[in-house]
Amino acid sequence: MELLREDDVDSLATLEERIHQAIELVTNLRREQSAALAEKQAALAERDAALREAAAARAQLAGLTEELDALRSERKQVRSRIERLLGQIDSLSAG
Numbered sequence: 001m002e003l004l005r006e007d008d009v010d011s012l013a014t015l016e017e018r019i020h021q022a023i024e025l026v027t028n029l030r031r032e033q034s035a036a037l038a039e040k041q042a043a044l045a046e047r048d049a050a051l052r053e054a055a056a057a058r059a060q061l062a063g064l065t066e067e068l069d070a071l072r073s074e075r076k077q078v079r080s081r082i083e084r085l086l087g088q089i090d091s092l093s094a095g
Helices: 006-094
Strands: none
Touching: none
């Protein structure tokens, strides 16, 4: 049986150390990838929630705009009726 030379042992130890470093690097990269995917999912969920809130706000704005238009129209009608009544009162006073 042939004994390993000291250079061969050093080379083998160096190779073993590099393999361990590569394994550690792959493990860390997988962990980082997993964290990045989780962050992506969280960001997408936040985006979707924000889009839903924006759509709800747009719908509420449309409803409020419609209500405001109706109130303005109603105010215009009331003003017109009051002016008509005041005109009738003035015609009674003048007569």
